[in-house]
Amino acid sequence: MIKIKNLHASIDGTEILTGINLEVKAGEVHAIMGPNGSGKSTLANVLAGRDEYEVTEGSVDFLGEDLLDMDPEDRSRAGLFLAFQYPVEIPGVSNINFLKTAINEAREKRGEEPMSAKDFLKRVKEKSKLVELDGRLANRSVNEGFSGGEKKRNEIFQMAMLDPKLSVLDETDSGLDIDALRTVANGVNQLKTKDNASIIITHYQRLLDYIVPDFVHVLYNGKIVKTGPKELALELEERGYDWIIKDLEKVSA
Amino acid sequence: MEVMNETATLTNKDKFLSHFDLVDFSMDEDFSSDVRKEAMELIQWLDFPTSKAEYWKYTRVNKIIKGDYKISTPENEIEIDLSVPTKNCIVLINGYFSEELSFFDKTEGIEFSSLSHAKKSSSILKEKFNSLVKKDEIFADINTAYHQDGAFMHIAKNVQSDEPYYILNLVDDSNIMSNPRNFIFVEQGANAKAVLKTINTGNTGSFTNMVSEIFVDKNAHFEINKIQDEAEDSFQIATEQVVQADDSTFKINTFTLNGSIVRNNLNIDSLGKNTMTYLNGLYPLKGKQHVDNHTYLLHREPNGESHELYKGIIGDSSTGVFNGKVFVHREAQKTNAFQSNANIVMTDTATINSKPELEIYADDVKCSHGSTTGQLDEEALFYLRARGLSKDSARAVLVNAFASDVIDQIGVEAVKVEIEKYIDDNYQGIK
Ligand SMILES: Nc1ncnc2c1ncn2[C@@H]1O[C@H](COP(=O)(O)OP(=O)(O)O)[C@@H](O)[C@H]1O
Ligand SMILES: [Mg+2]
Numbered sequence: 107m108i109k110i111k112n113l114h115a116s117i118d119g120t121e122i123l124t125g126i127n128l129e130v131k132a133g134e135v136h137a138i139m140g141p142n143g144s145g146k147s148t149l150a151n152v153l154a155g156r157d158e159y160e161v162t163e164g165s166v167d168f169l170g171e172d173l174l175d176m177d178p179e180d181r182s183r184a185g186l187f188l189a190f191q192y193p194v195e196i197p198g199v200s201n202i203n204f205l206k207t208a209i210n211e212a213r214e215k216r217g218e219e220p221m222s223a224k225d226f227l228k229r230v231k232e233k234s235k236l237v238e239l240d241g242r243l244a245n246r247s248v249n250e251g252f253s254g255g256e257k258k259r260n261e262i263f264q265m266a267m268l269d270p271k272l273s274v275l276d277e278t279d280s281g282l283d284i285d286a287l288r289t290v291a292n293g294v295n296q297l298k299t300k301d302n303a304s305i306i307i308t309h310y311q312r313l314l315d316y317i318v319p320d321f322v323h324v325l326y327n328g329k330i331v332k333t334g335p336k337e338l339a340l341e342l343e344e345r346g347y348d349w350i351i352k353d354l355e356k357v358s359a
Numbered sequence: 360m361e362v363m364n365e366t367a368t369l370t371n372k373d374k375f376l377s378h379f380d381l382v383d384f385s386m387d388e389d390f391s392s393d394v395r396k397e398a399m400e401l402i403q404w405l406d407f408p409t410s411k412a413e414y415w416k417y418t419r420v421n422k423i424i425k426g427d428y429k430i431s432t433p434e435n436e437i438e439i440d441l442s443v444p445t446k447n448c449i450v451l452i453n454g455y456f457s458e459e460l461s462f463f464d465k466t467e468g469i470e471f472s473s474l475s476h477a478k479k480s481s482s483i484l485k486e487k488f489n490s491l492v493k494k495d496e497i498f499a500d501i502n503t504a505y506h507q508d509g510a511f512m513h514i515a516k517n518v519q520s521d522e523p524y525y526i527l528n529l530v531d532d533s534n535i536m537s538n539p540r541n542f543i544f545v546e547q548g549a550n551a552k553a554v555l556k557t558i559n560t561g562n563t564g565s566f567t568n569m570v571s572e573i574f575v576d577k578n579a580h581f582e583i584n585k586i587q588d589e590a591e592d593s594f595q596i597a598t599e600q601v602v603q604a605d606d607s608t609f610k611i612n613t614f615t616l617n618g619s620i621v622r623n624n625l626n627i628d629s630l631g632k633n634t635m636t637y638l639n640g641l642y643p644l645k646g647k648q649h650v651d652n653h654t655y656l657l658h659r660e661p662n663g664e665s666h667e668l669y670k671g672i673i674g675d676s677s678t679g680v681f682n683g684k685v686f687v688h689r690e691a692q693k694t695n696a697f698q699s700n701a702n703i704v705m706t707d708t709a710t711i712n713s714k715p716e717l718e719i720y721a722d723d724v725k726c727s728h729g730s731t732t733g734q735l736d737e738e739a740l741f742y743l744r745a746r747g748l749s750k751d752s753a754r755a756v757l758v759n760a761f762a763s764d765v766i767d768q769i770g771v772e773a774v775k776v777e778i779e780k781y782i783d784d785n786y787q788g789i790k
Contacts, residue, residue, distance in 0.1 A: 154745045182747035196739045198760025207756070208747035247760075248742075264746060 107132050107272055107303050108153075108173070113164035115152045121162070122148045124328035130272065133300040137314055137339060138307045140325035141347050146307045147191050149325070150276045154188040155181050169271065183212040185271030189261035189278050191307075196248040201260065202230055204248065205267050212268075233266035237293040254281040262293045269297075273304040279313040291316030311339040324350055371424055372407060378428050378536055379505045386475040386508075394489045398504035405497040417680040417712045418622055418651040423594045426566055428536035431455065433507075437531055439560070444773035447471050448525040454507035454537030457529075464522075468515035469551075471524055474540055477511035483544055484511060491572045491600035493626065498596045502570040506540035509571075514579075517548040523584075523771040524553045528569065530593070533562045541571035545579040547604075552771055556586040557595060559617055565593040572600050575607040577631070582610040584774045589618030591646065598624040605631035605660070612769055613640040614778055615650045625654040630691075632660040640669040641765040641778070643758075643785060644677035644709075651680035658691040665695070670765050671702040672758055672786075673709035684716040685726060692721050698728040703735060703761055755786040 108130045115123040122145050130136050140146055152159050153166065155178035166173040173181060210220040221229075234244045239259045249257050258278050265273055275294070279287055294304065294317055306317060314322075314336065322338040323330045324347065332338070332350050342350075384392060407424050408415035431453035437460070441450065446464035449471065450457045456473035463471055470481070477484045492499045510526040528539050545551055557567060567589065575581045589595050595618050603609050615621050627636055642650045656665050671679040681700040702711045715728035735757050743753035762782055769775040 154741075156741055177750070178741060178744040179747050179749050179753075182745055188745055190742065190745075194736070194738045194742045196736075196742065196757070196760065198763040199739075199743075199756055204743060204748065204756055205746070207752060208743075211749060211752060212747045268747065 107169060109167040111165045111167075113149075113152070113166060114162045115148060115159045116162055117148075117159050122159075122328050123152065125164070126325075126328070126330055128323065128330060130303050130305060132303055134303050134321070135298070135317060135319045136303075136305050137319035137322045138305060138325050138330075139309070139311075139322060139339065139342055144325045145328040146325055147276055148328070150188055150191075150274045150307060153181075153186065153274055154178060179211075182208070182268070182270075183215055187265050187268055187270035187273045189258075189265060189273065189275040191276040191280070193249050193257040193261055195250045195252070197250045199248050201246055201248050202244050205264060209268065229267060234263055236266055236296060237262045238289050239263045255283065255286045258282055258290060259286070262290050266293065266297055271302050273302070274307065275304060276307045277309060278306075279308055279310065287313060288316060311343040314339045326351065326354070375407075375424050376402070378430055382430055382505055382507070383432075386478070388478045388485075390485050391478050391488060395504050398489075398500045401494055401500045402497060402504060405495065405500065407497060414653070417678075417682075418620065418649065423566055423596070423620060426534065426536070426564055426594070428534050428566060431532065431535050431537070437529075439529070439531075441527065443525050443527065445523050445525045445554075447522060448527060449473065449510040450527045450529060451508060451510070451537075451539050452529050452531055453535050454539050456508040466520065466522075468518035469520060470511065470513040472511050474506075474509040474511045474542060477513075477542070481511065481513065483513060484542055487544065487572070487574065488542065489572070491574075491602055491628075492570060492598070493600070496598070496624070498568050499570055499598050499624075502538045502540055502568050502598070506538040506570070509540035509542070511541070512543040512551075512553065514545045514549040514551045516546040518546075519550045521552070523773065524551065526553065526555045528555070528557045528567065529560065530558075530562050530565045530567065530590070531560050533564050535562065535565045537565070537567050539567065539569045541569070543571065543581070543583075544574045545576060545581045547576045548578045549576070550580040552582045552584075554584045554586065554771060554774055557589055559588045559590045559593075562590050563592050565590060567593070567595045567597075569595070569597045570600070571598070573602070573609070575601065575603045575609045577604040578606040579604070580608040582770045583612075584769060584771055585611060585613045586774065586777070587613070587615045587618055587621055589621065591617060592619045594618065594620045596622045596624070599626065601625075601627045602629045603627065603631055603634045603636065606633045607631065608635040608637075610637035610768070610770070611639070612765070612774075613652065615640070615642040615644075615652075616781055618648065618650070620649045622651045623653060625652070627665075628655060628657045630656070630658050630660060630663045632662055634660070634663045636663070636665040637768065638665070638667045638669075639765050639768045641762055642670075642679055643672040643674070643762070643782065644679055645674040645785075646677060647675070648677040649680075650678070651682070653682045653684075655684045656686065656696065658685070658687045658694045658696065660688075660690060661692045661694070663691060663694050665697065667698040668765055668768070669700045670762060671700075671711065672705065672761065673702055673711055674705040676706070676708040678710040678712070680712045681730075682714045682716065683728065685718070687717075687719040687721050687724050687726065689720040692723045694721060694724040694726070696724070696726040700728075700730045701761070702732045703758070704732055705735070751787055755783065758782060758786040
């Protein structure tokens with residue numbers, strides 16, 4: 107589905123991603139863990155097409171296309187979804203109206219008819235139930251006045267509405283209590299098929315109790331320094347990241 | 360007429376006034392022709408403002424007064440499909456009343472006619488005409504002295520109307536100067552709505568100098584929606600003089616969509632007890648437009664409340680000016696006056712001048728003002744695009760959202776639809 111090769115990216119001349127290699131296949135769940143500031147959100151944003159970051163080297167192939175060459179909206183229409191670590195509040199923009207525009211613009215691009223109002227509302231109902239997002243929130247301005255947990259649910263609600271092929275969830279679990287975490291994870295699991303895939307960026311392994319990853323990667327200083335099975339997450343939880351960093355230093359010494 | 364001389368300043372005014380030599384005042388009554396004469400007297404002593412005058416600091420009138428204008432004659436033949444969503448509409452063409460295009464649905468307690476008709480029959484007009492207009496404002500005096508016609512609206516005591524009364528001001532030729540004059544009186548306990556709209560028929564170089572006097576009596580409610588869609592290189596100066604009695608509500612929504620230089624003078628200069636006043640404005644500007652909104656609110660009595668919300672979307676090389684003056688008199692305790700001016704600057708060459716002026720002489724009052732100027736929120740733009748909205752749609756969505764709280768203030772559905780459509784149409788596909 108996605109092949110990231112030797113990806114380097116910088117912001118204001120400072121290199122943050124220092125050569126990332128990652129391949130995710132359809133049906134897989136990959137977890138990316140790593141200490142604060144290691145570049146996890148940067149990777150997510152570069153994939154989504156934020157233009158503050160400059161890609162200086164490397165390539166990303168998404169479903170046979172050059173992802174880095176596409177505008178953010180085209181990446182979304184091709185099936186990439188980013189659940190933001192910090193979803194923005196957009197006063198005056200109705201959550202469901204903008205989703206409707208987004209869905210219909212994507213359909214138009216594919217030469218399809220716009221979704222009927224009835225089908226759209228049905229979908230809103232169904233998907234907001236999936237993440238237990240209060241129906242009133244779906245109708246309000248995007249994230250305006252939402253609690254931290256509501257914002258995260260709204261991200262997953264939007265993901266469900268857009269039905270992406272590859273979802274990148276950037277710390278969707280942080281700030282959630284255990285019930286909310288379970289609901290969000292449950293939503294993600296229900297949306298999982300053999301044709302889509304996800305990259306779950308997280309700090310804590312507790313989310314991975316609910317969403318079971320096929321691979322766990324450790325990102326450090328803008329590079330994936332270790333990859334392992336799901337048990338790696340548990341080990342990281344117990345021992346922290348220091349041992350990996352020490353191992354690295356040994357290798358380079 | 361004097362002989363042309365070399366003194367530039369004198370020549371400008373005389374030249375400007377010479378346009379009126381041929382105006383026909385035969386429709387006047389004695390009282391209104393006295394009012395004209397008095398204004399002509401005043402004009403002799405006044406001059407056009409320069410940027411040295413604080414009140415005109417950010418708006419130069421040179422271009423306006425140097426125009427080569429003509430005054431039209433009353434004319435009723437015009438091919439235009441107005442399709443106005445109302446049963447009551449007064450149409451003015453080049454300042455004159457058009458019998459043919461105007462239409463009315465006679466309603467008990469509501470007089471809606473041309474001003475010239477009312478001059479013959481209305482006692483309230485005779486009593487109150489020109490009683491509100493500031494005498495030291497040359498453009499207002501010019502209107503008083505040389506106005507052609509306008510709309511007259513009189514809502515009788517306790518009459519409730521939800522129907523919007525439209526006053527359409529049409530200029531159908533280039534280089535036309537017109538001075539429409541409106542008079543609106545809403546009696547005690549009555550409730551009414553109006554739309555005052557300038558229509559652009561693609562003419563060039565015209566100047567509309569409009570004055571409206573509005574009286575909102577005790578416990579009356581009145582809303583007026585002003586849509587300014589002047590031709591691209593035409594000018595407009597619009598003055599609304601409003602007086603509000605105790606317990607009344609007045610709302611004006613100003614939408615400036617087009618016009619090269621547009622100046623709005625909004626003077627609510629006498630407020631009774633417990634009054635409620637809303638002044639809202641939206642000015643989406645492009646090209647080299649220059650739009651100046653001057654508001655003046657005088658709270659004279661206790662327990663008044665005023666809300667001002669002006670929003671600008673300043674594109675290309677346009678300029679937006681907002682000057683909001685609030686004066687709270689010593690007697691006006693427990694006044695709440697809120698003012699907000701927010702602007703989105705779309706380019707590096709767009710300019711904004713925003714100036715609140717609060718003068719408060721009472722001690723128990725709540726007054727606030729806020730002024731913000733910024734660009735479209737990049738984070739929000741990216742968020743929307745990451746969900747699949749094109750760059751243009753995302754911008755349009757954000758501009759719409761920015762404008763939405765002003766649009767929400769509109770109490771006439773058709774106007775709401777019109778302004779929303781304007782924003783949609785104009786902010787798709789911009790860079
Ligand atoms: N917009 C930015 N401007 C400057 N530095 C940034 C910006 N975004 C991220 N960084 C820097 O890049 C590094 C990686 O940040 P980030 O990708 O947010 O890490 P993570 O998500 O792993 O905590 C940090 O050192 C951070 O300070
Ligand atoms: Mg992060």
